[in-house]
Amino acid sequence: MDRLPGFRDFYPEPLPHPDVWSADARNYIFDKWRSMARRYGFREYDGPPLESLELYTTKSGDEIVAQLYNFTDKGQREVAMRPEMTPTLARMVAAHERNYKKPIKWFALPQLFRYERQQKGRLREHFQFNADVFGESDVAADSELISLLIDTLRSFGLTAEDFVIRLSSRNAWHDYFNQRCTDESKAYEFYQIIDKLEREQPEQSKTKLSALGFSFEEIQSFIHTGQPTAELDAILKNLAARGLGDFVKVDYQVIRGLAYYTGVVFEAFDKKGEFRAIAGGGRYDNLVKLISGGKVNLPALGFGMGDVVLLELLKARGLLPKFESGIDLFCLIEDETLRPDSLKLIQDLRSAGFAVDYSLTPAKPDKQFKRAQEIKAAFTIKVERTPSGELMARAKNLQSREEKVSAPSEIVKNLKP
Amino acid sequence: MDRLPGFRDFYPEPLPHPDVWSADARNYIFDKWRSMARRYGFREYDGPPLESLELYTTKSGDEIVAQLYNFTDKGQREVAMRPEMTPTLARMVAAHERNYKKPIKWFALPQLFRYERQQKGRLREHFQFNADVFGESDVAADSELISLLIDTLRSFGLTAEDFVIRLSSRNAWHDYFNQRCTDESKAYEFYQIIDKLEREQPEQSKTKLSALGFSFEEIQSFIHTGQPTAELDAILKNLAARGLGDFVKVDYQVIRGLAYYTGVVFEAFDKKGEFRAIAGGGRYDNLVKLISGGKVNLPALGFGMGDVVLLELLKARGLLPKFESGIDLFCLIEDETLRPDSLKLIQDLRSAGFAVDYSLTPAKPDKQFKRAQEIKAAFTIKVERTPSGELMARAKNLQSREEKVSAPSEIVKNLKP
Known part of the structure; x- marks a missing residue:
């Protein structure tokens, strides 16, 4: 049709x-x-x-x-x-x-x-x-x-x-x-x-x-x-x-x-x-x-x-911008046991006004990272567990490659939407 | 109909x-x-x-x-x-x-x-x-x-x-x-x-x-x-x-x-x-x-x-905001000989991203001011000529009544849209 x-x-x-x-x-x-x-x-x-x-x-x-x-x-x-x-x-x-x-x-x-x-x-x-x-x-x-x-x-x-x-x-x-x-x-x-x-x-x-x-x-x-x-x-x-x-x-x-x-x-x-x-x-x-x-x-x-x-x-006249996905952060979930914590972080980031995407289902880390690059996300972010059992969030600027690590509740404040 | x-x-x-x-x-x-x-x-x-x-x-x-x-x-x-x-x-x-x-x-x-x-x-x-x-x-x-x-x-x-x-x-x-x-x-x-x-x-x-x-x-x-x-x-x-x-x-x-x-x-x-x-x-x-x-x-x-x-x-549930005109600045034109200069200021303010309104035709100063209040403009602004012949712009915050006076080209930088 x-x-x-x-x-x-x-x-x-x-x-x-x-x-x-x-x-x-x-x-x-x-x-x-x-x-x-x-x-x-x-x-x-x-x-x-x-x-x-x-x-x-x-x-x-x-x-x-x-x-x-x-x-x-x-x-x-x-x-x-x-x-x-x-x-x-x-x-x-x-x-x-x-x-x-x-x-x-x-x-x-x-x-x-x-x-x-x-x-x-x-x-x-x-x-x-x-x-x-x-x-x-x-x-x-x-x-x-x-x-x-x-x-x-x-x-x-x-x-x-x-x-x-x-x-x-x-x-x-x-x-x-x-x-x-x-x-x-x-x-x-x-x-x-x-x-x-x-x-x-x-x-x-x-x-x-x-x-x-x-x-x-x-x-x-x-x-x-x-x-x-x-x-x-x-x-x-x-x-x-x-x-x-x-x-x-x-x-x-x-x-x-x-x-x-x-x-x-x-x-x-x-x-x-x-x-x-x-x-x-x-x-x-x-x-x-x-x-x-x-x-x-x-x-x-x-x-x-x-x-x-x-x-x-x-x-x-070449005056139309190139339109991208508009995604600020792509959340990498490399350890499936951390998916619930990742979902919480994603929720907090979205509540703070960020546009966030992630893989809905388990996927290989390199595939996830490639996706983040494809959609031109400004940052990747992931939840990690330290040897002492603490949860940390690691944000990486995909342009500058600069990384920031802090508690998940803190990282929301450290990024600008 | x-x-x-x-x-x-x-x-x-x-x-x-x-x-x-x-x-x-x-x-x-x-x-x-x-x-x-x-x-x-x-x-x-x-x-x-x-x-x-x-x-x-x-x-x-x-x-x-x-x-x-x-x-x-x-x-x-x-x-x-x-x-x-x-x-x-x-x-x-x-x-x-x-x-x-x-x-x-x-x-x-x-x-x-x-x-x-x-x-x-x-x-x-x-x-x-x-x-x-x-x-x-x-x-x-x-x-x-x-x-x-x-x-x-x-x-x-x-x-x-x-x-x-x-x-x-x-x-x-x-x-x-x-x-x-x-x-x-x-x-x-x-x-x-x-x-x-x-x-x-x-x-x-x-x-x-x-x-x-x-x-x-x-x-x-x-x-x-x-x-x-x-x-x-x-x-x-x-x-x-x-x-x-x-x-x-x-x-x-x-x-x-x-x-x-x-x-x-x-x-x-x-x-x-x-x-x-x-x-x-x-x-x-x-x-x-x-x-x-x-x-x-x-x-x-x-x-x-x-x-x-x-x-x-x-x-x-009382969750709808009250919607106003959204006007940032109302330009008062009290001296018609300054209308061309006022139009220029209005143009500059709009180019800088401000929402600006004004009286299209000559009107009494108090009528203009009343209009600025009615539409809940954040500021009034007007062009004035000093005794020495210089043009100045006077912006007034309608909430705090605070006034700022500077050259018209400067005032655009001093206000936040």
Whole structure:
């Protein structure tokens, strides 16, 4: 029996096969994500991986259904495995925002699901770092969020040589659109064409834009010579004050595909242009109102960063550490009459916070020692009986070969976890 | 739009409503689970939350389908959201066990799903700590696993006053059955009746047992006076050597409902008997062979511990900590001309590992200070300009009221994250 196509198995390293993923690398990424979000004062939340289908169609229209893992449950409810976290978050915030001081700064690390029928071999799930701010319309919040994005990527060892945040504005594009077209219903289609400019053939974009009454050349000129809006300028100044000016540039090519963005938008890209976007986000000031049926109105903004592109980039730049067993001490049991005393020592060491492993069953001393080396234990430790009948514990540092001998109860205090 | 019945939203504390769950408490539980598993040398893995329906029907028969979130996906595959982790794990181990030294000691913290139609209000998902050992048939492995279970519960502050591991043996029950019945096909039905003895009316159990040709009274006598098997005796001795003897007792009432257990089985219960089982597990030496279609044969054992009962127990015993924002420093910006310098200081503090918050927009000094107190920041910090024009940073310990003043670049070194 195989796993389903597009889903991943995560194994401990060293990996047994190129077809599986590293649980250690995933935890490494999760730890960095959590750690930086907390430094920025973001609090963690989570929601259900399964939601009403309606939560997604309200926001994105019925066409989204083609990309969802949706089904009818046994209670005849139309449900879907979550394709993104923002609708869940907007629902949660709308329900209880009155109990939280503003701005609300929250993050989550959800697993997300998309069923894309046509693209075999492509993943159907991924994990995503989501950070969002509610209740602050000033661009100071946009700056704070972008700063978190930059610092998160930097915490993996990535530098301004490796990535850049491309900053843009739906407002600027909205103004551009309004000055040339009075039919607001065409705005979303227009944004979709701009979003695809980089990936589509120019001729194709040109045709589509003409059909809407826009000039491809004029748009190219706006993208390359358009000046930063006052909002974007304020963000650039804010990031410069933090010393993060090198990580960001205004780039009107970016517009973000999703329908709900309303203000500043941005995407993080590797500078060599080898990978898809590492992260993306922006303002969505109308979504809480939409999801809450008009009951709650809160400005909002956020970004999402997936684990797959990030992992590819870290691998390509040699920035993934080598993951080992994490064992501090391997207890050698060379004399089986001392097994009960060894178990007691192991118990005491673990209680003191050490990671300890040992051979569950009798094994030759050299085999045990080899195992300790294989798993890169920092120390071996063993219980010995002195000629006078006393129990002693002997710890050996496998790097320095230095040994320490003391009473078993003392050795626990002499080692640092 | 509401969340689906039986699913949970997890919010940051303090909780806004009795109907929602604590993301902080969940993280606290996850951290303890991970930490103890690693001290025991267990490595983390994960698998897909969605699997082929066949993976579950192979193991548990078609009757399991009634309890599953199963559906037909857009590629016409029969799939199910995972109701338990063991089949996924057995599949993963069978696929790549040759690349790992035995015993394989792995753990995971999956979210699991069950659709129980009849019981409204009951949860349809929970998180579970799963720890398993593969490739070791000696009861030393059972002892190690039970010891991990005990130490995990102890790490939450639970003591031998609070919980006990009830230890039993499918082998003992199998022998009991075989001595009285030659029709092996009735064994599973027999186990099911024994499993329900504590929860059902005695008359009901009596009738069912009679129908199979068993005496209710004789079974009661076996439960209360049956002697530990050699296996159970070895486990008791092993745990006693570790100093964990008080946490375990032999109790043949326990047999475990699932079909696949083959040897020692156990369950953790609160001593007051107020809650359902906190955890349960045992040997399942035949499952890898079954899942791999006979290709791989490995002895195996494991346990699962859910987050819901554990949380109830910790709450009832007053063992849940109070969760705060986790902010180390709140930066006061009382002079807006110093905001750029304050942003730089905040950036430096965060780079040094501190969790820092501040007011994104101009606010009155007393309002900022009140906010710092509300979120229980350890320190406030602010940038000041001296009469001679120098920038200084003033940090104030909100507990001791002690202040430190130094150059902004120095203050980062003077505080401990």
